[in-house]
Structure formats: structure tokens, C-alpha cells
């Protein structure tokens with residue numbers, strides 16, 4: 001079994017168990033057909049009032065000047081590994097409803113849901129997505145002319161994950177460490193905050 005495959009306590013879609021966030025990417029481009037489908041998957045995410053508050057700025061390593069503009073909007077620690085990915089995407093969220101300019105409290109939630117859809121579509125296509133909160137929103141505003149009511153919130157590195165054996169030590173270690181999660185009883189409650197729901201106390205056979 002793949003070291004990164006989730007060791008689930010209950011059955012889930014294989015697709016979800018197999019998704020993980022690599023630090024090392026193969027030097028292999030992603031087709032435009034695949035990229036269009038990734039954004040199409042994001043497009044069909046649910047959103048509050050169907051506002052679709054997500055926007056994306058995308059750069060591929062085939063266009064190096066554009067790629068470098070996008071990478072300049074990441075924090076240094078993320079630049080260090082994300083520069084090997086063939087595709088970088090900046091997720092920009094519109095924080096106001098288009099129709100009445102009121103605050104959209106669900107906007108960031110909806111950007112995350114769209115990222116979830118995109119990640120699932122990527123996994124089906126043999127691609128990997130590594131999301132990042134470590135970005136420079138003010139720099140992104142300046143570089144891309146992002147309007148006032150919008151904010152760059154997250155980024156994604158997208159590509160084919162590398163064979164860890166080919167990676168430098170610093171990246172390899174992270175890409176061979178098994179994935180960990182809290183058990184259900186630590187976050188699924190009934191009746192009172194912190195009280196594990198009884199449905200989390202039994203294991204499926």
C-alpha cells in the first residue's frame with residue numbers, strides 16, 4: 001500500500017484516501033485539457049446564494065515570466081518547493097455579494113469548497129494539488145491589480161507528484177511521512193461541545 005494512502009477508520013472513497021499534498025513534483029507539464037477540467041470542477045462547487053466568489057490567477061512554467069510573477073506572491077518557505085510545480089494558481093475571493101455589496105461571510109468557505117472539487121478532479125486525473133495559505137496578499141494585489149472587494153487568499157501548486165527517491169533530503173522526508181488525522185471522537189460531538197458523539201465510539205467491521 002502507498003505510504004501516503006489514508007489508513008481510514010471507516011470506509012471512504014478510494015479517491016479521497018489517495019489524495020495527499022506533495023512537496024515534490026515531476027518536471028512534466030499539465031495539459032490544458034486537464035487544467036480546464038480542474039477549473040470546471042471548481043466551477044460546479046456549491047456556494048452561498050450561488051455567488052461563486054472564487055477567482056483564479058493561473059501560471060504555468062511554460063510561460064516563465066508569468067510563473068515568476070505568481071511565485072513572487074508566495075511566502076519564501078512555499079516558494080522553495082512550489083517552484084518545481086508545473087502549474088501555480090492563486091485563489092482570489094470576492095468578499096462582497098455582487099448584487100448588494102453586503103459582506104459574504106461564506107466566501108472563504110466557498111473558495112475552500114471549490115478547491116476541494118478541484119482537488120478531487122485532479123486526483124482522478126493522476127494529478128496532485130498542494131494548497132497554500134502562505135501567500136502575500138498585498139503583493140498579489142499590486143502584481144495583478146486585484147480590486148478592493150477581493151483578496152488573494154490561498155494558492156495551489158498543481159502537477160504530477162515526483163518519486164520521493166528523486167527528491168533532495170529536505171523534501172523527501174515530508175513526502176514519505178505517513179498522513180495523520182485526529183480520530184472522529186475528537187471533532188464529532190453530540191449534546192455538548194467536546195462530548196464525543198456516540199456514533200464515533202464504534203468501529204465498522
Ligand SMILES: Cc1cc2nc3c(=O)[nH]c(=O)nc-3n(C[C@H](O)[C@H](O)[C@H](O)COP(=O)(O)O)c2cc1C
Pocket residue numbers: 019020021022078130131132133134135154179
Ligand atoms: C487551506 C490550506 C492551506 C495550506 N497552506 C499550506 C502552506 O502554506 N504551506 C504548506 O507547505 N502546506 C500548506 N497546506 C498543506 C497542508 O499542510 C496539508 O494539506 C496537511 O498537512 C495535510 O496533508 P495532506 O494534504 O497530504 O493530507 C495547506 C493546506 C490547506 C488546505
